[in-house]
Amino acid sequence: MKIWIVSLLLLVLTPAFAQEKTLKIGVAGLNHGHVGWVFDADKRPDLEIVGIAEPNRELAQRYVRQHGLSMDLVFDSLEEMLEKTKPEAVTGFGTTYAHLEIVQACAPRGVHVMVEKPLAVSLAHALEMASLAKKHNIHLLTNYETSWYATTEKAHELLHEGQVGEARKIVVRDGHRGPKQIGVGPEFLEWLTDPELNGAGALMDFGCYGANLSTWLLDGQRPISVTAITQQLNPADNPKVDDEATIVLTYPTTQTIIEASWNWPIGRKDMEIYGLTGAIFADDASQLRVRMAEGYSGFQEEKFDLGPRAKPFDDPFSVLIEVVLGKTKLLPYDLYSLENNLIVMEILEAAKESAATGKTVFLSK
Structure with missing residues (x-):
């Protein structure tokens, strides 16, 4: 009887103590002044940086040393990073012009994207990004402070x-x-x-x-x-x-x-x-x-x-995680x-x- 009760309790309590799913993300570019936000987010249990696309090795070395990471995470191109690390989402921290290139690479692979504001450098870029996102059924978010x-x-x-x-x-x-x-x-x-x-x-x-x-x-x-x-x-x-x-x-x-x-x-x-x-x-x-x-x-x-703000809207990476995992649907x-x-x-x-x-x-x- 006691064994049955303990087993039942474990069955009920396990979901509450189960580890939250960790979203594996890639970082596209490091030459945006807000990139420190994603390295801070990497310290949380529900998000993990699995790859960084940055051709400037000196810039990459500076950030990985500062945040205690390995240069093994760094790739010269976005395509190589996507193929070798298989992130579920990519955060754009390069030029605004590069946002289109990020979506062009990520969308056909089913990889979700969040970029820093604004969405694009032009309406033409934005419309192409939107078309790719809809065609390949990915989320495309834009983060503003x-x-x-x-x-x-x-x-x-x-x-x-x-x-x-x-x-x-x-x-x-x-x-x-x-x-x-x-x-x-x-x-x-x-x-x-x-x-x-x-x-x-x-x-x-x-x-x-x-x-x-x-x-x-x-x-x-x-x-x-x-x-x-x-x-x-x-x-x-x-x-x-x-x-x-x-x-x-x-x-x-x-x-x-x-x-x-x-x-x-x-x-x-x-x-x-x-x-x-x-x-x-x-x-x-x-x-x-x-x-x-x-x-x-x-x-x-x-x-x-x-x-x-109430979670997940107190933090952009929480929004990204919940939207990608289907826990939150944007209004x-x-x-x-x-x-x-x-x-x-x-x-x-x-x-x-x-x-x-x-x-x-x-x-x-």
Whole structure:
């Protein structure tokens, strides 16, 4: 009788103590300044780096020494890494231009992909990536820092609950002093300020955040029109690309203003949503304020000091793991989703055209 009870207990408890499945991932490129995130994630039990594709051996040696890994993980090409290590997913930490090449290599092999924002350097690249992802049934995610922000989630929740009424204007600001001024590594700086490898300058690097957030907040609406102004205010540091961009998106009942800069003395990622009865201010990752209107200029303000987003959305690698393993299905037009980021690329493409021609670009219906 006792043996039977112990056996039953073991049967019931084993799933709770069973080790979580470890997702085997490959890393494509090491010349993105955010690549340290994936090496930090490698320390967790549910993720393992099985291969790294990086032809720059000196750069690879620097990272593997820093993170206590072996050069046996490093391959000169993505194709060789995929064939010899068989990852289930690949994270892109090279140039934005290389994102298409990653999907071209991974999709036919059934390997899922997550890239750093933005999705691609151009709409043409993005559409080809999307076609490959759909044809071969892989997940293709795009990671933005603001996707982890608790304030981003709370702002979306409050807006859709009708807390401040229907949105009339959204303002998203993202910027800092510029890549060179904040001291990014030489490998990152080289391509971040290259119009072919990055697609543009501040317009792409920081303009993508506002396009991504606006698309999510407005449930996947495409703008009617896009108007953009870009400037090169610091040609000494950014001789080939814009470093200041303002993008205006018009929707049937809403307007979004995106301010992207490599010239601000203080780095910031914040957002304002103005509704019919109040306004939401997402000041940073954790601080959010709601002002409800009283009279002409009066208001009642409520402040929120938020903890991290609930798992898995507190961390991009947790999202990747759960999506690939089928534990989480992204909601329509989620911040990471392909459908959202195709609209982002449509907006950015139109913004580049508008800035170049000095004309408003109307999106096709």
